[in-house]
Amino acid sequence: MNRSVISDLWYKMVHSGSRMNFFIGINTIVFLFFAVVNVVEFLFRMETGIIPFLKINLALPAFMPSLLYKFWTLFTYMFVHDGLFHFIFNMLALYWFGRIFEDFLNARQFTFTYIAGGIVGGLLFILFYNVFPGYKDSITAATVVGASACVMAIIVATATLLPDYNLHLLIFGSVQLKYLALIYIVIDVIGMAGLNAGGAIAHLGGALLGFVYIKQLKAGNDWSKTFHKKPKLKVVHREKVAPRFTNDIPEQEVIDRILDKISQKGYQSLTKQEKELLFKASNKNEE
Structure with a gap:
């Protein structure tokens, strides 16, 4: 691969400021590592044991005795995928909804939603398997991997923020986010009694x-903001100057009205001035 292409991809992942690009990049690197090891083992008909070892130690177990000495898996499981289609579907959904999320909220909020969504998803998986009798027979072998919980957090967060925002799909045409999120949730509720219950x-x-x-x-x-490090205050002595007032950054009430308008009529209903105000507020949040 051309070095400039690699440099460009690295820049988009690390230096573009997009947390969507960053998390897609991390998931892609992990997936490609597993894929390359798998191809090498196949070509040379060798069994290194690397993939089984990593999956055992990175996947999140539901069985509490296993979880006690693999506590890190509550974090690592969300970056490991089981198969090509599992990876592709998660990354496509993260890209589609992540772009909308980042248009209205900042990088810190994206990171929190992604990580916290994965953690809460993992904890709910552990809770259900240890509480409900239906999972009793499979609890010792039950594990979960993938960024799906993180992606679902982004999907539902975006749909909750902008329920009437229209996403154009190839087959179904224009569909509002609230209906897409609802479909995802219904499928998962049904799936709680299926082969991929975890x-x-x-x-x-x-x-x-x-x-x-x-x-x-x-x-x-x-x-x-709980994880946002506040800068230390410094006392600076300077000459008194007349206070300046600026209308460059809109007040929260204005932003709330714009978000309400988006929820009711969609993003396309905004005027050019409203879009500029929303953009300025987003930039302020990233500072």
Whole structure:
């Protein structure tokens, strides 16, 4: 691969400021590592044991005795995928919904939603398998991998923020986000009794996090700020100057009205001035 192409991809992943690109990049690197090892083992008819070892130690187990000495798997499981289609579907969904998410919220909020969605999804998976009798016979062998819970958190968060935003699909045409999210949730509820019950439960945990987080954000409680390091205050002595007032950054009430308009009529209904105000507010949040 051309070095400039690799450099360009690295820049988009690390330096573009997009957390969507960053998390897609991390998932892609991990997936390609597993794929390359698998191809090498096949070509040379060798069994290194690397893939089974990594999957055992990176996948999240539901069995508590196993989880106690693999506590890190609550984080690592969300970056490991089981198969090509599992990886592709997750990354496509993350790209489609992540772009919309980043248009209206900042990088810190994206990171929080992704990571917290994965953690809540993993915890719900563990809880269900240890509480409900239906999973008793399979609990010792039950594990879950994949970014699906994280992606569901982004999907539902975006749909909760912009329920009437239209996404254009190849086959179905224009569909509002709230209906897409609802379809995902219904499929996962049904899947709780299926072959991938653990994955379905984790998806629902991510969805729950995404929904509650945006509801709290609209109420003025930004949970992502918990992990935001505040700069130290410095005392600076300078000459007194007349205070300046600027209208460059819109007030929260204006932003709330714009978001309400998007929820009711869609993003395309905004005027050019409203889009500029929203863009300025987004840039302010990233500072």
